[in-house]
Amino acid sequence: MWNTYLGKRLLGFKYATKGAWMLLKNEASIQVQLVVAIGITIAGFYYNISTTEWIAQTLAIGLVMSIEGLNTAAEEIANFVHPDFHNKIGYIKDVAAGAVFFSAIAAIIIACLIYIPKF
Numbered sequence: 583m584w585n586t587y588l589g590k591r592l593l594g595f596k597y598a599t600k601g602a603w604m605l606l607k608n609e610a611s612i613q614v615q616l617v618v619a620i621g622i623t624i625a626g627f628y629y630n631i632s633t634t635e636w637i638a639q640t641l642a643i644g645l646v647m648s649i650e651g652l653n654t655a656a657e658e659i660a661n662f663v664h665p666d667f668h669n670k671i672g673y674i675k676d677v678a679a680g681a682v683f684f685s686a687i688a689a690i691i692i693a694c695l696i697y698i699p700k701f
């Protein structure tokens with residue numbers, strides 16, 4: 583059954599949900615982002631934000647958590663292939679963290695655009 587087209591897709595989904603659970607269980611930064619995501623979702627209901635605002639907010643949450651997950655994967659690969667100190671590993675980790683920074687700035691701007699007018 584798992585060797586069919588549909589079976590392989592289902593297996594991929596199973597591994598992806600396992601990976602998402604591992605990120606949420608093991609990674610402090612993702613846990614913090616999940617708490618922020620829950621808080622901002624509660625704020626969305628409290629301030630009764632529009633459908634467009636929900637779309638922007640949901641995309642922002644997904645973007646930050648996705649890039650954080652990729653950043654974690656890059657760090658894990660870097661630690662696995664080269665556990666010792668190396669400038670190149672430092673560069674790889676820093677640019678991966680920089681990608682999270684870009685997404686976080688975008689998410690903060692989106693949050694400001696949605697919530698500042700509501701005060």
Ligand SMILES: Nc1ncnc2c1ncn2[C@@H]1O[C@H](COP(=O)(O)OP(=O)(O)OP(=O)(O)O)[C@@H](O)[C@H]1O
Nearest residue numbers: 611657664665666667668669671672673675676679
């Ligand atoms: N092996 C290494 N060689 C060179 N520099 C490193 C190395 N490991 C870490 N660094 C430097 O230290 C910084 C922090 O590394 P670390 O692995 O603790 O990342 P982190 O983002 O703090 O991880 P975590 O998200 O797990 O807390 C990196 O961004 C990099 O500048």
